[in-house]
Amino acid sequence: MLHNLPFDIRRLHQAYASGVEPTQVIAEVYRRIDEVDDPGIFLHLLERETVLKRAKKLSSFDLAGSPLWGVPFAIKDNIDVNGLATTAACPEFSYIANEDAFVVELLLRAGAILIGKTNLDQFATGLVGTRTPFPAPKNALDPDIIPGGSSSGSAIAVSLGLVSFSLGTDTAGSGRVPAALNGIVGFKPTLGTLSNAGVVPACRTLDTVSIFSQLVDDAAVVLNVVAKFDAADSYARQFEKSPISLPPPHLIVGVPNNETIKFFGDNHQRESFEMTINELGTLGAEIVEIDFTPFYEVADLLYGGPWVAERYSVLEDFETNHPGSLHPVTRQVINAAEGISAVDTFRGFYQLQDLKRNVAPIIDEVDLICVPTIPSFCTVADSEADPVGANSQLGTYTNFVNLMDFCGIAVPVSNRKDGRPGNVTLLGKAGHDGLVIAVARELQYKCRGGLGACSWQLPDKQKLLPSPANHEIALTVVGAHMSGLPLNHELTQLGARFLYASKTAPKYRLYSLAEAHPIRPCLVRDESGSSIAIEVWAMPSKRFGEFIKGIPQPLGIGTLDLENNEQVKGFICESCATKNAEDVTNHGGWRNYLHSISTLTGSIDGGRICQHNL
Structure with missing residues (x-):
């Protein structure tokens, strides 16, 4: 009965309004998980009976009080759930959480139903999705292509329609790269918008929880639930919440110029990006070309500068006490910090600040920046042959984003001519999350790309009723x-x-x-x-x-x-x-x-x- 029910939030709630029970939806979730039969997606799948009991305990259907009523979701296994193990894809690191992460608590209060915790690149260090001691999950669209990371399982669960949305984390692109590789939406909020309390850190100064969904609309709904200031998180920032709105009719959108844009020989990706830029033009955007060299220089600092030492600070004691427990590539990346001095750290800070000052006039001239989410696709074989090089290439358009304090959303666009999913990322200034969401929403409906690995069609575009919020x-x-x-x-x-x-x-x-x-x-x-x-x-x-x-x-x-x-x-x-x-x-x-x-x-x-x- 529910085999073909799309799990986007609006159509799921329409099904509930017509008489479908949450227990029926949960039964369908587990049927789909069994059918997919990929042991690499979930590291901890909650028992079916446990989830069914929780579904039965939901209060009466009330979207005003519970905007995520009956909505199944998954979270990356570096995010805590009370009573469950958090492994960060490292068995020796595993511990039982004694409380829910702040964002998880908000989702559960809003009526969402947790299904399980998903696989990841160990300690969220990687963009490939295969740096895990557990079975690596398969890309939802093509098993020869890497799943993308580090939030691999979370992206795949959404792409396959197993859950309505999922949480990942994003430091260097972990919430955007797997979205592109699996044909879905990946939203990275402005740093500090979502609490990191109860999240295993990678780089505390650059980490954020991210949101995966098939629709931009759903990412906006989830954001509205979890974007709550948490005084217990030292890096939390306060931003006013506003409903999703229309984009302005005239926008200035910056794109990398022909001299500095990179596709590493992937002409299908180049053509897809150029077609998408043309579509942005039909939506009223004025396209401005930017010399992207300074952005690449910022990106190089993430793994070639002191922020590797920040990752090392998280794991130094653990690695000392548990030698040999890290994935070999994870250890190679993190241990590079041993050669970084305090002097090097300050030099890195100064270099970043100089670069940010240099690009400030460029950023001030545009409303948004649009980039390919990934410059090209990467196969599992490519990653195995050169794990660090493949990872670096995937981060071409993601590694600089958090260092620059941008928000961003990876949005599916028309499929490439070779059938692979098209995807671009819209980047905005800190606090301009609503703008990137508004433009991404229009772009998704304009380009009408796929909904991950599912054959479902986009739902009818919901008409917005623009009005000022109370504030x-x-x-x-x-x-x-x-x-x-x-x-x-x-x-x-x-x-x-x-x-x-x-x-x-x-x-x-x-x-x-x-x-x-x-x-x-x-x-x-x-x-x-x-x-x-x-x-x-x-x-x-x-x-x-x-x-x-x-x-x-x-x-x-x-x-x-x-x-x-x-x-x-x-x-x-x-x-x-x-x-x-x-x-x-x-x-x-x-x-x-x-x-x-x-x-x-x-x-x-x-x-x-x-x-x-x-």
Whole structure:
């Protein structure tokens, strides 16, 4: 009956609403696990009867109080569950946890049902997924291809449809590389968004729990549950939670330029990436090419700099007391730290800071960066022949991300021409998780790639109802603060997010204040006026005062009437400013007016000087 039921959260909840019982879903989970018959996926699979008992104990179906009600999930076996062993894929390291990891506790409270703990590259050190003393899991799509790591089992369990979502961890790409290799979504939040309490560290300063799912929507739902500040985690950071929203209609997206992009001879991967960039363009993105050399230099620091010593600090005592217990490649990687001095460590810190300062102007010029999640595919044979080299190649576009304090999401796109899954990663500045999720959601539906190893189709795209959260104020912008224009960063730097594009009621006139730099509009109420194109953004209330402090005369904030009969706070202008200003109402909006200027001068595009290479 449930053999073909997709396990994405929305369709699973629809099944529950129609009368399906959680025990039936759990029975189907174990049927699928038996059918797959891969002993390398789970290191600890909970007893079927134990999970069925937990399913029976769920309260009545209530998504308001339990947004993950009846949703099966798995976690990587470096994350604690009360009463279960945590091995980090090292039997000698194993211990019985006496409490749930912070994120696991939140998931269980939300009604999710834990199925088991999954395999990984030992101590989360690797991107290949085969550095484990246990049987290595098989790639869900092609057993000749490596499964990807270090969160191998978690990604495969989702790709095969055994669970709705899973948790991994991500320090160097462990939450993104296996997503790409198994055709699913891999979301790496901003560092500190999710608590690491109850997680075996790899590099404490760079670690984060990550989320695997088949749909971007599901990653967003899970994030909303687990993104809670944990004062017990010294590296936790507080970010306001907001519902998933639409992406801005105009974005500046940076991509590696032709001179520095790397595919290691994989032309199918190159073609797939180029096609995806074209699709981003159809979604309103302006593509800007970036010299990626400094990003590669940052990436080299992760294993060629002092952060290897941070990994060593976790395992030094254990290795001393348990010689020979580490996987040979894990030991080779970590023991390289023995030659790193305190002086080397500080030199590494300084080098990273210099590189971050050098690329800051590039990052400030774009809203997002888009890269291939992996530069090429790697076979099991390739990895066995050169385990370190293969791993390094897989980390080309992932190793720098946490060092740069980016958030990122690996999203499935159209399959490559050879049938392998396409996948790109969208990277955003710290705290811009909502933006990368919003764009990834649109891209997944635009490209309509596969859902892992399952034959299911994407569900109908759920219509979003954009509105400000309780901690936000809706703000209407009419000119240079609109998406893709020169002052939009004044919104995004304060945590504002796009809600929707609309028009004013037909009673406003729009003027150009030519003396302003950049040139700015002046919106004045006039009953003989017209409807003017606007954008509505949600601004965190606590940052609103900071924003309006910088608004110069003759501009101000008032209440605007929109064509949908809503009244929203937004930019207005003193009528005296129109005396020497140009009336541009007939253009219907600021962006159209700027386009008319660019047609005449060829030098301005949307208020931004054309710049296609940074």
